[in-house]
Amino acid sequence: MGAPGKSVVIEGGKRGVLLGGKSAVYNAEETCPACCIEFSRKWSFTDQGFIDGGQGGAYRAYDDPDDVPASPWTVLNNGLGLRLDWEDDYNCRSHNPYTQNATATCEITVPKRMLMTVNWSGVGEVQAPGFDVMSLYVDGNLVGSAHAPGGSQGCSPMEPVVSDPPPPQQVILEPGPHTLFISASTNDPLYHFDAWYQFALTFALAP
Numbered sequence: 001m002g003a004p005g006k007s008v009v010i011e012g013g014k015r016g017v018l019l020g021g022k023s024a025v026y027n028a029e030e031t032c033p034a035c036c037i038e039f040s041r042k043w044s045f046t047d048q049g050f051i052d053g054g055q056g057g058a059y060r061a062y063d064d065p066d067d068v069p070a071s072p073w074t075v076l077n078n079g080l081g082l083r084l085d086w087e088d089d090y091n092c093r094s095h096n097p098y099t100q101n102a103t104a105t106c107e108i109t110v111p112k113r114m115l116m117t118v119n120w121s122g123v124g125e126v127q128a129p130g131f132d133v134m135s136l137y138v139d140g141n142l143v144g145s146a147h148a149p150g151g152s153q154g155c156s157p158m159e160p161v162v163s164d165p166p167p168p169q170q171v172i173l174e175p176g177p178h179t180l181f182i183s184a185s186t187n188d189p190l191y192h193f194d195a196w197y198q199f200a201l202t203f204a205l206a207p
Helices: none
Strands: 006-010 014-018 023-026 038-048 060-062 073-076 081-085 101-110 114-124 133-138 141-147 162-164 169-173 176-185 196-205
Touching: 038 073, 081 101, 081 176, 114 133, 114 141, 141 169, 176 196
Parallel strands: 006 023
Antiparallel strands: 006 014, 023 038, 038 060, 038 101, 073 081, 081 196, 101 176, 114 169, 114 196, 133 141, 133 176, 141 162
């Protein structure tokens, strides 16, 4: 099905790996239905209010989480997934006294009309719902958002975030460049520990 090393999304749920860092869409017979359609993608990240890398809450911008100490971002599945881990709070775990903010931006270029599916999940505080928030945009349009479940339960363990609309969401990408942007914030330094968000992207030829 091709040389190993390059990420491949195969229609019908099959996946493979090819050389080079781009992804291609294949059909269930493992052949390229559209002359080996490939798309490029590149992530960039920011964080502010984090302390575990010794940065004391300072703002940072970078393209690779491995380039900075203790980035809250983890790249998954060869760039088709992300995870954001909040640092533990100040009042429940006596750790981070700052409001934490983080963004991730992906520049995506597709040569053909494609269907992008975006899925996400996460857990947040059970004290108030206006915290541990996330917004996800494609080409400046809001695709989905989420927030902590709340519940006035103080320092009780985290529970699944509340999403509007519920994931997954699908977006048609016309040929050319597109921007996926994720913005997230704890909105205060309180009531979050072991809290996180996780994201997954899948691509297929659009009907």
